[in-house]
Amino acid sequence: xxxxxxxxxxxxxxxxxxxxxxxxxxxxxxxxxxxxxxxxxxxxxxxxxxxxxxxxxxxxxxxxxxxxxxxxxxxxxxxxxxxxxxxxxxxxxxxxxxxxxxxxxxxxxxxxxxxxxxxxxxxxxxxxxxxxxxxxxxxxxxxxxxxxxxxxxxxxxxxxxxxxxxxxxxxxxxxxxxxxxxxxxxxxxxxxxxxxxxxxxxxxxxxxxxxxxxxxxxxxxxxxxxxxxxxxxxxxxxxxxxxxxxxxxxxxxxxxxxxxxxxxxxxxxxxxxxxxxxxxxxxxxxxxxxxxxxxxxxxxxxxxxxxxxxxxxxxxxxxxxxxxxxxxxxxxxxxxxxxxxxxxxxxxxxxxxxxxxxxxxxxxxxxxxxxxxxxxxxxxxxxxxxxxxxxxxxxxxxxxxxxxxxxxxxxxxxxxxxxxxxxxxxxxxxxxxxxxxxxxxxxxxxxxxxxxxx
Amino acid sequence: xxxxxxxxxxxxxxxxxxxxxxxxxxxxxxxxxxxxxxxxxxxxxxxxxxxxxxxxxxxxxxxxxxxxxxxxxxxxxxxxxxxxxxxxxxxxxxxxxxxxxxxxxxxxxxxxxxxxxxxxxxxxxxxxxxxxxxxxxxxxxxxxxxxxxxxxxxxxxxxxxxxxxxxxxxxxxxxxxxxxxxxxxxxxxxxxxxxxxxxxxxxxxxxxxxxxxxxxxxxxxxxxxxxxxxxxxxxxxxxxxxxxxxxxxxxxxxxxxxxxxxxxxxxxxxxxxxxxxxxxxxxxxxxxxxx
Numbered sequence: 094x095x096x097x098x099x100x101x102x103x104x105x106x107x108x109x110x111x112x113x114x115x116x117x118x119x120x121x122x123x124x125x126x127x128x129x130x131x132x133x134x135x136x137x138x139x140x141x142x143x144x145x146x147x148x149x150x151x152x153x154x155x156x157x158x159x160x161x162x163x164x165x166x167x168x169x170x171x172x173x174x175x176x177x178x179x180x181x182x183x184x185x186x187x188x189x190x191x192x193x194x195x196x197x198x199x200x201x202x203x204x205x206x207x208x209x210x211x212x213x214x215x216x217x218x219x220x221x222x223x224x225x226x227x228x229x230x231x232x233x234x235x236x237x238x239x240x241x242x243x244x245x246x247x248x249x250x251x252x253x254x255x256x257x258x259x260x261x262x263x264x265x266x267x268x269x270x271x272x273x274x275x276x277x278x279x280x281x282x283x284x285x286x287x288x289x290x291x292x293x294x295x296x297x298x299x300x301x302x303x304x305x306x307x308x309x310x311x312x313x314x315x316x317x318x319x320x321x322x323x324x325x326x327x328x329x330x331x332x333x334x335x336x337x338x339x340x341x342x343x344x345x346x347x348x349x350x351x352x353x354x355x356x357x358x359x360x361x362x363x364x365x366x367x368x369x370x371x372x373x374x375x376x377x378x379x380x381x382x383x384x385x386x387x388x389x390x391x392x393x394x395x396x397x398x399x400x401x402x403x404x405x406x407x408x409x410x411x412x413x414x415x416x417x418x419x420x421x422x423x424x425x426x427x428x429x430x431x432x433x434x435x436x437x438x439x440x441x442x443x444x445x446x447x448x449x450x451x452x453x454x455x456x457x458x459x460x461x462x463x464x465x466x467x468x469x470x471x472x473x474x475x476x477x478x479x480x481x482x483x484x485x486x487x488x489x490x491x492x493x494x495x496x497x498x499x500x501x502x503x504x505x506x507x508x509x510x511x512x513x514x515x516x517x518x519x520x521x522x523x524x525x526x527x528x529x530x531x532x533x534x535x536x537x538x539x540x541x542x543x544x545x546x547x
Numbered sequence: 548x549x550x551x552x553x554x555x556x557x558x559x560x561x562x563x564x565x566x567x568x569x570x571x572x573x574x575x576x577x578x579x580x581x582x583x584x585x586x587x588x589x590x591x592x593x594x595x596x597x598x599x600x601x602x603x604x605x606x607x608x609x610x611x612x613x614x615x616x617x618x619x620x621x622x623x624x625x626x627x628x629x630x631x632x633x634x635x636x637x638x639x640x641x642x643x644x645x646x647x648x649x650x651x652x653x654x655x656x657x658x659x660x661x662x663x664x665x666x667x668x669x670x671x672x673x674x675x676x677x678x679x680x681x682x683x684x685x686x687x688x689x690x691x692x693x694x695x696x697x698x699x700x701x702x703x704x705x706x707x708x709x710x711x712x713x714x715x716x717x718x719x720x721x722x723x724x725x726x727x728x729x730x731x732x733x734x735x736x737x738x739x740x741x742x743x744x745x746x747x748x749x750x751x752x753x754x755x756x757x758x759x760x761x762x763x764x765x766x767x768x769x770x771x772x773x774x775x776x777x778x779x780x781x782x783x784x785x786x787x788x789x790x791x792x793x794x795x796x797x798x799x800x801x802x803x804x805x806x807x808x809x810x811x812x813x814x815x816x817x818x819x820x821x822x823x824x825x826x827x828x829x830x831x832x833x834x835x836x837x838x
Contacts, residue, residue, distance in 0.1 A: 319811075
């Protein structure tokens with residue numbers, strides 16, 4: 094893409110003594126933190142400001158026109174590194190498949206990874222390195238919405254094509270529209286899609302009298318991790334269930350890596366909710382909450398969990414306490430589509446990890462980038478496009494089949510969601526430590542096991 | 548109107564959590580009190596203990612062996628840290644600062660090494676027991692109760708060691724006046740090394756015991772260390788008694804506050820309590836006890 098990307102500047106018990114020591118400690122920590130990301134990204138490294146291919150990067154002599162340089166970022170380390178590992182495997186598997194089949198308009202895909210460590214500043218810094226030093230053609234990836242909010246600004250400033258895979262928060266959609274970010278598109282449905290999904294699930298359970306449903310008082314208690322993702326999903330879901338006649342008896346925000354929920358659950362239990370609902374991404378925290386919900390014996394109350402309980406590590410951590418819990422996620426792996434694309438077989442050959450929704454989303458992200466760039470005329474065609482041409486190209490593109498549904502970007506840069514022809518929300522019931530796809534009923538592969546709700 | 552059951556439940560929740568915090572925080576404050584080292588690798592050593600415990604339990608299903616091995620490995624790690632990392636820095640004009648940077652470095656090395664070897668996968672560990680007691684509608688997690696009593700026992704043994712043994716006398720003397728202690732014939736390097744080992748063994752014990760609650764992964768020590776750090780600030784750096792009181796008090800305040808407020812409200816109250824304590828007694832609870 095033709096854009097102006099000139100290299101930016103690289104970017105003792107005495108209390109006074111203690112404060113000094115702590116200051117040094119903090120400085121040391123900061124220095125340690127900076128050490129990773131800025132490696133090779135400083136000023137004065139002699140690379141200059143060359144712009145041989147229009148990307149304005151001094152590493153042009155390393156540039157191979159027969160490659161599509163795809164930058165990808167995600168939480169490769171940190172509290173949700175397990176998810177980052179699955180996502181990385183997803184990008185690798187599909188990139189390898191595309192390369193084996195001749196590449197993107199003849200160009201081989203080369204992946205460049207950036208580790209966000211689940212922190213916005215780190216994510217931005219790591220992606221900046223990809224832009225400045227690695228001369229990437231296009232950016233993919235994402236996970237925590239806070240990180241993505243900082244990265245989209247960077248992409249926008251550099252006119253860098255960016256297709257976000259997994260960040261959900263509606264704040265991202267707002268930023269794209271308000272700042273007219275022509276090069277940025279978002280695959281994962283926004284927070285409101287979770288709200289809509291939970292609202293629909295509760296109504297379906299009411300109608301079909303699933304488990305302890307229907308409830309007379311309709312009381313729900315909500316817990317969210319204190320991230321943009323968690324809070325936005327909780328707020329949207331609260332709105333939807335209130336519209337469906339439910340009373341939200343409490344809303345709690347907890348740290349991402351919290352594992353002791355006993356005082357919160359003690360209070361919630363005294364409020365006699367019919368449903369305890371939570372949204373988390375950290376597997377240890379999700380597993381701990383699920384286990385502690387079961388310990389506190391909520392009687393005829395359901396446990397609903399958004400997203401985190403789809404990770405096998407969270408299910409393992411919860412142990413037998415997880416059985417009977419419901420969880421919704423999107424984007425989620427759609428087995429039928431994965432089979433049709435041959436991605437399930439390729440995955441099994443490449444890794445021992447389970448093919449989770451996280452992995453399927455990243456596989457889809459890679460597949461979508463490959464197909465859109467292919468139809469743009471390959472890397473060369475992509476680099477010749479103006480931001481306006483790229484925007485129109487993506488919006489006009491036919492829906493692309495992926496492992497999570499069909500990706501069809503709309504005028505607002507958000508992929509269509511909520512139906513089987515787009516990106517559906519998938520509901521699972523945990524049964525014997527496995528995720529059973531049980532909702533929406535018309536797509537489900539398993540019946541709900543009612544034996545847990547005696 | 549708050550029910551008596553809920554109040555008692557929150558007191559129990561706070562007590563159990565406070566015991567966990569105290570176990571980690573006491574070791575951290577001990578080494579400062581004796582050797583004037585703020586060991587920023589304490590969370591990393593907690594993590595090592597958690598891994599040793601997880602692997603031992605997976606291989607032998609023996610909690611006793613896991614605790615023994617976890618404490619032994621982290622004791623050796625602590626002694627080694629003092630002997631090879633901290634001791635060469637002693638005598639420098641800015642020893643305190645150099646020690647912080649050195650232990651920070653060790654923390655990064657431990658965490659990233661474990662990530663390289665074992666990846667970032669979060670490993671689940673079965674608890675000592677999954678038994679739950681429900682007494683008068685009050686839920687008691689037996690695993691947490693056992694952890695609490697082991698923590699109190701370990702801290703009690705530490706108190707006894709410091710108060711009633713010859714080694715403890717040397718430790719107290721070194722904390723009071725290291726130069727005079729040296730002139731009295733006490734082998735200071737050995738005293739520091741063993742104290743460091745005891746401190747890290749307590750962190751290792753916490754890692755083994757809390758693995759089933761926190762899960763086991765390379766950065767698992769980050770949050771417990773942060774909480775322990777806050778507790779030590781309130782309890783008073785170097786004060787084992789103050790740290791114990793602070794850990795239990797803060798955990799109970801948080802739990803009881805959650806009866807009336809959300810998790811965010813409880814955290815605000817907690818930080819307000821911290822500010823109040825430090826304004827009234829800048830040396831923390833330990834300073835207040837001594838005065």
